[in-house]
Amino acid sequence: xxxxxxxxxxxxxxxxxxxxxxxxxxxxxxxxxxxxxxxxxxxxxxxxxxxxxxxxxxxxxxxxxxxxxxxxxxxxxxxxxxxxxxxxxxxxxxxxxxxxxxxxxxxxxxxxxxxxxxxxxxxxxxxxxxxxxxxxxxxxxxxxxxxxxxxxxxxxxxxxxxxxxxxxxxxxxxxxxxxxxxxxxxxxxxxxxxxxxxxxxxxxxxxxxxxxxxxxxxxxxxxxxxxxxxxxxxxxxxxxxxxxxxxxxxxxxxxxxxxxxxxxxxxxxxxxxxxxxxxxxxxxxxxxxxxxxxxxxxxxxxxxxxxxxxxxxxxxxxxxxxx
Numbered sequence: 001x002x003x004x005x006x007x008x009x010x011x012x013x014x015x016x017x018x019x020x021x022x023x024x025x026x027x028x029x030x031x032x033x034x035x036x037x038x039x040x041x042x043x044x045x046x047x048x049x050x051x052x053x054x055x056x057x058x059x060x061x062x063x064x065x066x067x068x069x070x071x072x073x074x075x076x077x078x079x080x081x082x083x084x085x086x087x088x089x090x091x092x093x094x095x096x097x098x099x100x101x102x103x104x105x106x107x108x109x110x111x112x113x114x115x116x117x118x119x120x121x122x123x124x125x126x127x128x129x130x131x132x133x134x135x136x137x138x139x140x141x142x143x144x145x146x147x148x149x150x151x152x153x154x155x156x157x158x159x160x161x162x163x164x165x166x167x168x169x170x171x172x173x174x175x176x177x178x179x180x181x182x183x184x185x186x187x188x189x190x191x192x193x194x195x196x197x198x199x200x201x202x203x204x205x206x207x208x209x210x211x212x213x214x215x216x217x218x219x220x221x222x223x224x225x226x227x228x229x230x231x232x233x234x235x236x237x238x239x240x241x242x243x244x245x246x247x248x249x250x251x252x253x254x255x256x257x258x259x260x261x262x263x264x265x266x267x268x269x270x271x272x273x274x275x276x277x278x279x280x281x282x283x284x285x286x287x288x289x290x291x292x293x294x295x296x297x298x299x300x301x302x303x304x305x306x307x308x309x310x311x312x313x314x315x316x317x318x319x320x321x322x323x
Contacts, residue, residue: 001042177214
């Protein structure tokens with residue numbers, strides 16, 4: 001396992017981050033066995049949020065940490081400010097505090113390592129948000145904070161506010177980042193730095209080296225091989241409907257073909273090549289992946305060791321015709 005660092009957090013952070021949407025107290029023993037297996041691979045980083053399973057993700061993760069008494073060894077990334085059934089816009093000081101205290105209770109802990117604002121509301125001034133998050137750091141409820149689906153411009157605005165007042169800044173960001181390029185929004189306001197449209201933001205992340213916790217790193221299973229040009233109309237009506245609508249386009253099928261070819265040459269899986277594409281980027285990348293088996297996570301860990309040349313990276317992303 002490879003590890004990185006996040007400003008304000010003393011413990012190392014595994015660059016492979018396990019999503020937790022699949023764990024639940026409904027089958028707690030199976031969830032604990034699964035989390036044990038992931039931890040045994042060296043992964044100490046877990047991504048969660050109140051909206052995942054209506055809090056079940058956090059509850060199961062909290063029960064596991066409590067039973068294993070491993071809180072000090074585990075890096076928890078949770079989030080707040082997501083829309084709910086009552087209101088679409090919840091990026092407010094009040095809602096952040098409400099979500100944070102509820103998450104702490106479900107996780108059975110008195111602090112969260114990295115707390116991200118799950119969404120942004122560009123109409124809300126950044127100043128009060130930065131002030132409130134600094135207060136939560138000062139009170140020990142969180143160690144560091146950042147934004148999920150926040151643009152570079154908004155992050156810079158927040159950090160300029162912090163710098164001018166001697167406050168802590170955003171230290172991490174969580175946009176979508178994948179070899180496959182999203183052609184449609186998964187939901188309103190989701191942010192991607194993939195493909196040609198994300199070039200400017202990727203350049204900023206390269207220069208700043210702010211940690212990027214990329215979500216949907218494997219494009220909702222696009223690199224699993226379940227979706228093809230031939231079956232897209234039929235498959236799109238079943239479990240992969242979201243994947244087909246967002247990623248099922250010619251350019252991405254070309255990327256998939258190239259990843260398949262390179263995987264065959266290297267004796268790897270297509271998903272491993274897609275992950276290796278991210279691990280070989282000049283940005284400070286941590287990949288969030290929703291593995292549903294320990295074996296799948298083991299294969300993802302192996303992807304961290306695959307070295308890709310600049311020519312191969314350009315070829316995979318259709319920026320070049322030769323590798």
